[in-house]
Amino acid sequence: MTSPETGPAGAATSSVPASSSVPGGPPGSAGPGPSDAAVLVDVRELKVWFPITEGIVLERHVGDVRAVDGVSFKLRRGETLGLVGESGCGKSTTGRAIIRLNAPTAGSISFDGVDLAGLSGSELRRIRRRMQMIFQDPYSSLNPRMTAGGIVGEPLDIHAIGSRRERQERVRELMSTVGLNPDFVERYPHEFSGGQRQRIGVARALAVNPDLIVADEPISALDVSIQAQIINLLERLQGEFDLTYLFIAHDLSVVRHISDRIAVMYLGRIVELASSRDLNRFPFHPYTVALLSAIPIPDPVVESRRRRIILRGDVPSPAAPPSGCRFHTRCWLREKLGNPEECVTIDPELRVIASGHEVACHFAEKVDDSPEQLQATGRASASTPAAPGTAPASAVTDERPSEATTPPA
Amino acid sequence: MALLEVRDLVVRFRTHEGTIFAVNGVSFDLEPGETLGLVGESGCGKSVTNLALMRLLPKPAGHIEGGTVSFDGLDLVSLPESDMRELRGKEIAMIFQDPMTSLNPVLTIREQMVETIQAHRKTTAKEARVRAIELLGMVGIPKPETRLDSFPHQFSGGMRQRVMIAMALALEPKLMIADEPTTALDVTIQAQVLELLRRLTTDAGTALILITHDLGVVAGMTQRINVMYAGFIVETATTADLFAAPSHPYTVGLLHSIPRLDETRPQELVPIEGTPPDQRRAPVGCPFAPRCAWRLPVCWTDNPPLVPIDVNARLVVSGPNATHQIACHNPPTTEESTAGRPLREGFVPAPPPGSVVEDLAPTEEVLA
Numbered sequence: 001m002t003s004p005e006t007g008p009a010g011a012a013t014s015s016v017p018a019s020s021s022v023p024g025g026p027p028g029s030a031g032p033g034p035s036d037a038a039v040l041v042d043v044r045e046l047k048v049w050f051p052i053t054e055g056i057v058l059e060r061h062v063g064d065v066r067a068v069d070g071v072s073f074k075l076r077r078g079e080t081l082g083l084v085g086e087s088g089c090g091k092s093t094t095g096r097a098i099i100r101l102n103a104p105t106a107g108s109i110s111f112d113g114v115d116l117a118g119l120s121g122s123e124l125r126r127i128r129r130r131m132q133m134i135f136q137d138p139y140s141s142l143n144p145r146m147t148a149g150g151i152v153g154e155p156l157d158i159h160a161i162g163s164r165r166e167r168q169e170r171v172r173e174l175m176s177t178v179g180l181n182p183d184f185v186e187r188y189p190h191e192f193s194g195g196q197r198q199r200i201g202v203a204r205a206l207a208v209n210p211d212l213i214v215a216d217e218p219i220s221a222l223d224v225s226i227q228a229q230i231i232n233l234l235e236r237l238q239g240e241f242d243l244t245y246l247f248i249a250h251d252l253s254v255v256r257h258i259s260d261r262i263a264v265m266y267l268g269r270i271v272e273l274a275s276s277r278d279l280n281r282f283p284f285h286p287y288t289v290a291l292l293s294a295i296p297i298p299d300p301v302v303e304s305r306r307r308r309i310i311l312r313g314d315v316p317s318p319a320a321p322p323s324g325c326r327f328h329t330r331c332w333l334r335e336k337l338g339n340p341e342e343c344v345t346i347d348p349e350l351r352v353i354a355s356g357h358e359v360a361c362h363f364a365e366k367v368d369d370s371p372e373q374l375q376a377t378g379r380a381s382a383s384t385p386a387a388p389g390t391a392p393a394s395a396v397t398d399e400r401p402s403e404a405t406t407p408p409a
Numbered sequence: 410m411a412l413l414e415v416r417d418l419v420v421r422f423r424t425h426e427g428t429i430f431a432v433n434g435v436s437f438d439l440e441p442g443e444t445l446g447l448v449g450e451s452g453c454g455k456s457v458t459n460l461a462l463m464r465l466l467p468k469p470a471g472h473i474e475g476g477t478v479s480f481d482g483l484d485l486v487s488l489p490e491s492d493m494r495e496l497r498g499k500e501i502a503m504i505f506q507d508p509m510t511s512l513n514p515v516l517t518i519r520e521q522m523v524e525t526i527q528a529h530r531k532t533t534a535k536e537a538r539v540r541a542i543e544l545l546g547m548v549g550i551p552k553p554e555t556r557l558d559s560f561p562h563q564f565s566g567g568m569r570q571r572v573m574i575a576m577a578l579a580l581e582p583k584l585m586i587a588d589e590p591t592t593a594l595d596v597t598i599q600a601q602v603l604e605l606l607r608r609l610t611t612d613a614g615t616a617l618i619l620i621t622h623d624l625g626v627v628a629g630m631t632q633r634i635n636v637m638y639a640g641f642i643v644e645t646a647t648t649a650d651l652f653a654a655p656s657h658p659y660t661v662g663l664l665h666s667i668p669r670l671d672e673t674r675p676q677e678l679v680p681i682e683g684t685p686p687d688q689r690r691a692p693v694g695c696p697f698a699p700r701c702a703w704r705l706p707v708c709w710t711d712n713p714p715l716v717p718i719d720v721n722a723r724l725v726v727s728g729p730n731a732t733h734q735i736a737c738h739n740p741p742t743t744e745e746s747t748a749g750r751p752l753r754e755g756f757v758p759a760p761p762p763g764s765v766v767e768d769l770a771p772t773e774e775v776l777a
Contacts (some may be wrong), residue, residue, distance in 0.1 A: 066479050086595035086596065087595055087598060138615045193685075206481045222452055222662055223622070224624075224666050224667060225680065225700075228665070228678040231678055232678055232680060250596065252670060253669060253670040257668030280670065293600070294599065294600035296598055296603075296625030297628065297629075297670055298628045298652065298664060298669065299671075300629065300651075301649075302628075303625075310600055310604055313568060315595075332775065
């Protein structure tokens with residue numbers, strides 16, 4: 001792959017061929033691995049726990065918030081992986097751990113073949129140049145006392161790239177790349193609108209020619225009409241600069257639009273990982289199905305035909321996750337199957353259910369073609385537009401890719 | 410007779426930095442039991458419209474500077490403050506976006522609910538408590554007898570919003586105004602709350618004004634929709650008509666700005682260029698003109714009135730047969746509305762006239 005890798009400094013640590021696969025992995029991330037494309041980031045059994053302490057002087061360790069609790073996935077060069085889930089599921093913490101803004105408690109993260117856990121100081125700084133982050137809130141993530149030019153150019157200063165003059169040139173170039181007037185370099189953040197500020201954040205992330213951009217809810221704080229501008233910008237830049245995105249968001253419809261593959265997280269775990277299309281058409285995890293069904297679609301005709309799966313209660317505390325399957329306390333499928341024992345006693349591993357489609361559920365096969373799945377995806381409407389309500393399962397088999405057919409449990 | 414009649418409502422904020430033209434002549438009707446969606450982006454005046462109806466505009470800056478609001482035969486603009494207090498909660502209830510800031514953090518749920526009930530009804534504390542438990546049970550709070558003595562912080566976001574709904578319904582209002590009731594909530598919790606809101610308002614025959622920026626939410630929840638931009642209603646129609654034939658460039662733009670979950674293959678998003686208007690200047694011409702792909706020279710100078718799309722249609726302003734109306738000089742055709750951009754041969758949006766200095770005009774995104 002041709003990444004616009006520039007500095008000689010970065011090359012020193014990253015000379016390991018990108019395709020070299022790192023020693024035998026845990027079961028979670030195995031399966032039909034990404035053999036075709038080079039892996040840029042390989043996350044294995046990542047855990048990020050935050051300690052809960054009691055007492056003021058002698059802080060006793062009384063427990064942990066298990067924000068991320070055993071997450072494995074691979075990020076291929078040039079792809080966009082969407083990470084979705086509700087607040088508190090650990091999606092942001094995962095993204096921050098990759099950039100090492102949060103130190104992992106356990107597990108490994110390798111970036112272009114280099115294990116990040118073993119790095120510190122200048123080595124870490126060098127490799128961090130190749131990964132950048134875009135934050136959610138363009139109001140609090142920009143220093144109000146710095147000019148737009150200063151913000152965009154700061155990464156260049158930190159990594160001492162180019163002369164002063166070259167940096168100024170580069171900043172102007174970056175501003176116009178993201179669709180801002182280069183003459184605005186002397187303006188301060190408050191003089192920009194929300195969308196323009198987010199463009200400054202994007203320009204700053206691009207400044208050092210990164211390979212990977214972690215975008216943490218980059219459009220959630222923006223008005224609807226502005227969101228599309230930023231999505232289109234991110235898509236265009238990916239093609240132009242050969243970027244790899246980890247796109248973190250709670251909004252499945254946006255994630256689906258921009259991502260090649262999607263990982264759904266619940267309570268610190270990935271519960272389903274599939275291509276964007278398969279995940280939306282053939283979701284296998286009961287949580288994914290519920291999540292899809294909960295998203296309103298701006299079309300009253302479709303809305304009147306869909307039926308929501310209303311999950312009972314709230315997400316349990318990540319300090320004391322439920323035994324067995326973490327979703328069992330709210331699972332509609334478990335209820336439908338008459339509360340089987342396994343769900344409470346055995347923690348389901350992420351397993352391959354179809355080509356490139358992994359799911360962590362004991363009874364994922366039962367989801368396939370269930371009325372809940374059909375209603376959530378609106379798949380019935382795609383092939384039989386005239387049939388409202390429950391659609392016959394036979395009507396929806398046309399578009400299914402052949403390899404996705406699953407044997408009955 | 411309509412339950413609520415708003416005519417030419419004008420709301421302005423007089424601040425040290427000048428006047429903010431928040432609502433610039435809004436008219437709409439609401440039938441008893443009808444559900445109406447008010448859709449628009451931040452700053453479009455949707456929340457201010459409803460604060461004005463409730464006479465809860467921030468003092469001293471906010472003023473109703475014109476128009477009439479009549480609710481159930483009462484003129485809300487001139488009603489004495491004491492009568493207005495009587496009306497709020499009892500006849501018109503409101504649910505806000507953030508349930509943490511709208512509940513009192515130092516009082517238990519019981520104290521707040523009993524206070525609400527006793528403020529308007531002559532009941533003993535005991536009776537009010539029984540009613541509170543009944544209401545909490547109705548909105549799906551488990552073990553309401555014990556939860557009644559909890560403080561707001563002991564509830565999750567979704568539960569707090571349920572408490573708010575319970576309090577809003579306590580006095581069986583005729584009208585409920587829900588201002589972004591689910592924006593602060595996760596999507597699965599949003600589904601719970603919307604379901605509840607729909608069921609309870611339908612059962613009780615409460616009219617509902619739902620304010621939101623999310624077109625998906627109104628699609629499933631309301632019978633009729635007003636789309637607002639810069640303090641004007643730019644399009645109004647029944648929900649079915651609006652989504653079947655979106656006709657104002659702004660509505661078309663909004664629908665093309667969001668990816669749809671059920672699209673069979675990813676569609677290209679067509680963003681609305683530029684940024685929302687600065688409402689510190691008096692509106693001249695069509696408020697949407699600086700961002701509009703369909704604008705004509707006249708759009709810069711004349712603000713089009715809200716008129717029926719079908720000129721021969723009999724004007725119906727509320728109910729299930731409401732007329733589809735837009736405020737536009739140059740509405741998109743059906744094909745253009747589907748494509749999200751003008752398709753006419755050689756059409757170029759009219760440049761701003763020399764007299765209008767428009768620094769809001771899209772300086773960015775020349776590339777797209």
